[in-house]
Amino acid sequence: MSLTSTKRPPTNAVARLTGQFFRSRETGILAALVIVIAVTTIVNPTFLFSTDGFRDLLLTPSILILIAVGQAMVIITRNVDLSVGSVVGLTAYLAGRLFIDVPGIPIIAVFLIAVAAGALLGLVNGLLVAYGKVPALVITLGTLYAYRGINVLWTGSNRINSSDMPQAFLGLGTQTSLFIPSLTIIALVVVFAAGWYLRNRRGGRELYAIGSDPAAAELYGLNVTRRILVAFVLSGALAGLAGILFAARYGTTNSQTGTGLELQAVGAAVIGGVAIFGGSGTVYGAAIGAVLLLTINRALPILGIQDFWQQAVVGALIIGAIVLDRVLALRLFRKLISERQVSHD
Amino acid sequence: MLFQTSSKRSVTRALSLTAAAITLALVATGCAASTGGSSTSGPSGAKNYKIAFLPKQLGNAYFDTSDKGGAAAIKEFNGTYSEVGPATAAANAQVSYINTLTQQQVGAIVLSANDPTALGSALTQARAAGVKIVTYDADTDAKYRDIFVNQATAEGIAKIEVDLITKEIGDKGDIAILSATANAANQNAWIELMKKDLAANHPNVKLVDVVYGNDDDQTSFDKTAALLQTYPNLKGIISPTTVGVAAAARYLSTSSFKGKVALTGLGTPNQMRDYVNNGTVTAFALWNPADLGYLASYAAKALIDGTITGKEGDSFKAGKLGTFKVGANGTVLLGAPYTFDKSNIAKFNF
Amino acid sequence: MTSLDTRTPLAAKTIANYGRPLWRRWLLSRESAVIVAVILVWVVASGVVPYFGTTTTLGFLLLDATPILMIALPMTFVIITGEIDLSVASTLGLSSVMLGVLTKGGVPIELAMIVCLVVGLLAGAVNGFLVTVVGLPSLAVTIGTLALFRGIAVGLLGTTAITTFPPFWQNLAQARFGLTGIPVVMVLVVVLIVIFALVLHFTPFGRGLFALGLSKDTAAFSGVKVNRAKFIAFLLTGLIAALAGIYWTLRYGSARGDNATGLELSVIAAVLLLGGVSIFGGKGAMHGVVAGVLLLGVLQSALRLANVSSDAINIIIGALLIVSVLSPRILAWARRLRPSVARQRK
DSSP: OGGGGGSOOOSSHHHHHHHHHHHSHHHHHHHHHHHHHHHHHHHOGGGTSSHHHHHHHHHTTHHHHHHHHHHHHHHHTTOOOTTHHHHHHHHHHHHHHHHHHSTTOOHHHHHHHHHHHHHHHHHHHHHHHHHHOOOHHHHHHHHHHHHHHHHHHHHTTOOBOGGGSOHHHHHHTTOEETTEEHHHHHHHHHHHHHHHHHHHSHHHHHHHHHHHOHHHHHHTTOOHHHHHHHHHHHHHHHHHHHHHHHHHHHSOBOTTTTTTHHHHHHHHHHHTTOOTTSSOOOHHHHHHHHHHHHHHHHHHHHTTOOGGGHHHHHHHHHHHHHHHHHHHHHHHHHHHHHHHHHHHO | OOOOSHHHHHHHHHHHHHHHHHHHHHHHHHHHHHHHGGGGOSOTTSOOOEEEEEOSOSSOHHHHHHHHHHHHHHHHTTOEEEEOOOSSOOHHHHHHHHHHHHHTTOSEEEEOOSSTTTTHHHHHHHHHTTOEEEEESSOOOGGGOSEEEESSOHHHHHHHHHHHHHHHTTTOEEEEEEESOTTOHHHHHHHHHHHHHHHHHOTTEEEEEEEEOTTOHHHHHHHHHHHHHHOTTEEEEEEOSHHHHHHHHHHHHTSTTTTTSEEEEBOOHHHHHHHHHTTSOSEEEEOOHHHHHHHHHHHHHHHHHTSOOSOTTOEEEOGGGOEEEOOGGGEEEOOOOEEEETTTGGGOOO | OGGGGGGOOOHHHHHHHHTSOHHHHHHTSHHHHHHHHHHHHHHHHHHHSTTOSSHHHHHHHHHHHHHHHHHHHHHHHHHHTTOOOTTHHHHHHHHHHHHHHHHHTTOOHHHHHHHHHHHHHHHHHHHHIIIIISOOOHHHHHHHHHHHHHHHHHHHHTTOOBOOOOHHHHHHHHOBSTTSOOBTHHHHHHHHHHHHHHHHHHSHHHHHHHHHHHOHHHHHHTTOOHHHHHHHHHHHHHHHHHHHHHHHHHHHTOBOTTTTTTHHHHHHIIIIIISOOOTTSSOOOHHHHHHHHHHHHHHHHHHHHTTOOHHHHHHHHHHHHHHHHHHHHHHHHHHTTSHHHHHHOO
């Protein structure tokens, strides 16, 4: 990592910023997103230029963005959280139950309880990973089953319908202010807060350090256990937030809510340039990855590609993204090597 | 931990694993002990009224209602009711349950099939072992079962859906269908018939697309959104599945298309109540799922009694529902689908 | 049984283990514990659960376990090298769809089967190429190919399911040996188990897999062709997943794009958690994997016959997985307090 220090700083701030923008991994994925939206809009202008079209463009990915941000933070520490889909299901049902069982409960209280419940489930993952010294992939695969099992036992064949929840709460899932849906505002606040924390705060930087080389991080004296715990708690809390927003947006939850979201979340993070072996990537990338994944899903039928092929396209996209990452990383590596040789001459 | 010396480490590990396995075995035993006794009960010589319901999946409100109806019927004739099923709607999971029920020597299996053929050999084995097979809701190939209790004829369902939507959109314009899974035999059959009906009787109505929400709330919701954007001139949506029609109604009720795009389909009154009352949906159809399960139970009883064998023309009594006749292909028809709207929805609770 | 010395990278522990007679080392291994558990659950269930102790149960149990058992074998190779393959269930589905499409198109089923196996090899080659030649992490690659292969399978068939296959092959897929209840297909499975076990434990290639799972660099310096070995492991996984796809199609008589969705998690659970193979690579044994798959199958079958609901079964299986992972770890954690062991960690 010390190699980067040999890079010569560009002359002025503007040049540096533009340079950074064009070099950054997120730019490529953003460009892909813009192209998808542009092409689809040309084929069918309502995709962007209609109130519902614009709203759905922002609204549909919002829930996945939250989960992808949490997932990115966990992956950056060289772990993974496969239980998020089950956490979303449990907290979504919890939210619905609270509205039914505690009449007149304030909406904000339900939000806090759902997020806390998500954080608690994340804490269980974190404790098992950090203290059990069991790989996260194995543990969260186990809790994926376990949390879903609790959900199924609790829910049975019950289903919470929109008539069980207050209108003000359901409104959160769809209403817009200044053309921007509330859900999207929540997602954006989370993305920028997480992005700022990871980039500027000591705790955030330590997540990268741990992911780059866990052994070195420990030797250096970082509190690896605590940081990993924090990453899992945050991932769980964001999944909890996603769960209650899911209830608000879709207006119904049952025992299978959120099934399969974990692969979408990991996929979004990977597409967005978060390296699966930790230590690199940003939550911005993961968020754009989430938007791209779901926007492509919505764009394909408009572009005349049959429903059935969507999954194949998503798979190709994930592979394309990681191959691109590899190529970029190799190029950067060669460039750094040659720069080092120049500076040694 | 007590074990510290190195010579004991491996012993400890082996012990702990064995202990874990024993614990689990005991859990299994405990569960078994509570249910094991009942399976040997029943005087010898009496008819084997052990009837097991095997829905497409557990945790589905529709099957919950229908199976409750089935249980009520079985209680009337003092049979033993049980319900088993997979957590997700996969065909191979149902095969395991059919095999298990065959071994437990139930009198009849009442089944909603996840695949018309994949269950074939398991069902053949079950029948060879003397188990009667009644399908309800979703049929298998006719050669694999004794009786199919049909909720409504495919023609009847297709017709009522087409009639409802064409009436609401004034018999002209673009419509689309939001179906369940791409492989759902029921829905695919209905859609084919709807296409024929539209082509023959409604020349000004054009079916522009069929999309699949996989009977998943989120997918159905997002597909509805995509439909409305892909086809800005869309006038109506038919969703012949309870999950799909509720998700589509939820999307419509919060979008600018509310009241402009008509929606109908097969739904349950509890899921649709809000949307009918707020004007998103004018009318939708369904049979009574509880009656379907009730009738299936009595069909199973009649097969066990030997009153019917599944051939055309047989007839049997089904408690409060009256007498039913077996039609062609071993099919028993529950009746015509029922239309729910603002005027009558308050009377139903399922 | 020389295989057991690779179960731990700790030299000191290995030597300590060798201080004991061979039979004790074998008896005290994790694999033996799983085997004991299988026998124990079987005996208890036969005594308590009605209808469990029958040949019919045995037959159904083995038929149900066959696809997982087949795929678990090459998956063990892949995981021992320190990689993972999440795309196996999708390869199975793709092979199933190919078999359906080809037989429907008039291709003789024997030829169609060979094409399916080639498709499986190709799928494995795609994974292997991306992991070894391009140098990508297998977790990310196979999440991608999980979606890609499944997408192609679903895309090829759309709403249709192909259900007509020659009765001879369909019957073969579920035929039993007389009254023993043992399915004929078990001959194929046993042959595969023997081959994979021999290759893993008694050939230079197999030993090389362990070596490269423990340390890629050390293995490379010792003459193991790292990339070639990994590539072959992925090829085998694709091939066997396709074979399992053929079996699946014939047993259920139905080629559908969504066949065996989610099976990868069952395979990995059986291999990693119950079978005692380490996700970090370099550790594991074939008899443990086979016992792990069978434990899963026996438990599921016994619980189903005992009328335990499918949801409760999933929870019990999940609990078993977590217990089986954590029990040695908790002990290891306690042991970590000992300075000699703490020094060797990581």
